[in-house]
Amino acid sequence: AQRVTQPEKLLSVFKGAPVELKCNYSYSGSPELFWYVQYSRQRLQLLLRHISRESIKGFTADLNKGETSFHLKKPFAQEEDSAMYYCALGNTDKLIFGTGTRLQVFP
Amino acid sequence: DAGITQSPRHKVTETGTPVTLRCHQTENHRYMYWYRQDPGHGLRLIHYSYGVKDTDKGEVSDGYSVSRSKTEDFLLTLESATSSQTSVYFCAISEGRTSKLDEQFFGPGTRLTVL
Numbered sequence: 011a012q013r014v015t016q017p018e019k020l021l022s023v024f025k026g027a028p029v030e031l032k033c034n035y036s037y038s039g040s041p042e043l044f045w046y047v048q049y050s051r052q053r054l055q056l057l058l059r060h061i062s063r064e065s066i067k068g069f070t071a072d073l074n075k076g077e078t079s080f081h082l083k084k085p086f087a088q089e090e091d092s093a094m095y096y097c098a099l100g101n102t103d104k105l106i107f108g109t110g111t112r113l114q115v116f117p
Numbered sequence: 118d119a120g121i122t123q124s125p126r127h128k129v130t131e132t133g134t135p136v137t138l139r140c141h142q143t144e145n146h147r148y149m150y151w152y153r154q155d156p157g158h159g160l161r162l163i164h165y166s167y168g169v170k171d172t173d174k175g176e177v178s179d180g181y182s183v184s185r186s187k188t189e190d191f192l193l194t195l196e197s198a199t200s201s202q203t204s205v206y207f208c209a210i211s212e213g214r215t216s217k218l219d220e221q222f223f224g225p226g227t228r229l230t231v232l
Contacts, residue, residue: 016159042218054160054207054223096159100218103148103167104175109159 012037014099016108023087024116031082031111033071033097042100043080045071046107049093057082057095067091087115120144121224123208129230136195138227140208142188147213149191150221151175151183153204160207166191167213198231205229 015034023029035041045057058066060073060080071082080097092115098105120143130136140149150165152175162175164183172183180202182194195202208224 019157046221053225054209056220059220103213103218104150104162104165105218105221106162106176107152107160109157 014108018111020112022114029084029087033080044098046096123224127228138193140191142210146210148211150209151193152207203231
């Protein structure tokens with residue numbers, strides 16, 4: 011069955027520390043993966059998708075088919091990165107979301 | 118923000134009453150989705166639509182129905198609300214022209230409490 015697993019409910023780091031939000035998936039086929047983010051008092055929005063292979067707000071994510079992972083990384087966390095992050099797997103014309111990880115960046 | 122509105126934004130109702138949530142878009146996007154967001158469960162798809170009068174079930178469709186009679190409106194109905202349907206409901210849209218998995222744009226959410 012298609013599934014997205016985000017093992018951490020909460021990740022707390024200090025400003026300037028590296029960040030890695032974990033995402034693992036199960037999918038029989040060629041996956042399309044996304045990271046969505048919800049900042050406080052803002053709407054859920056797309057952060058990045060693996061096919062674009064771009065860095066957004068300093069975040070990158072590499073699809074590792076061998077490990078079935080799509081971890082989100084940033085070398086130096088900023089306070090404004092504090093938010094709820096969701097990993098999502100494309101399944102034909104809809105998305106399967108993980109349970110989300112709340113990132114807290116302390117000053 | 119993409120032109121997506123949800124109404125009402127907050128609602129408190131009693132068990133057994135019918136409830137309809139409305140999602141309205143001004144983007145002329147093909148796809149519309151209804152999700153619920155619950156702690157520990159993330160976002161789960163309830164129903165979605167890929168065109169006027171074309172809808173399909175999602176992961177948690179039991180107890181919910183939808184209708185889309187116009188491109189711009191997607192209604193979610195709880196025929197007889199239960200306490201387990203207390204949640205935050207999000208509508209999303211996507212263009213669906215270049216790819217079935219175009220970026221989804223989300224509405225502001227509706228907080229529903231069923232007493």
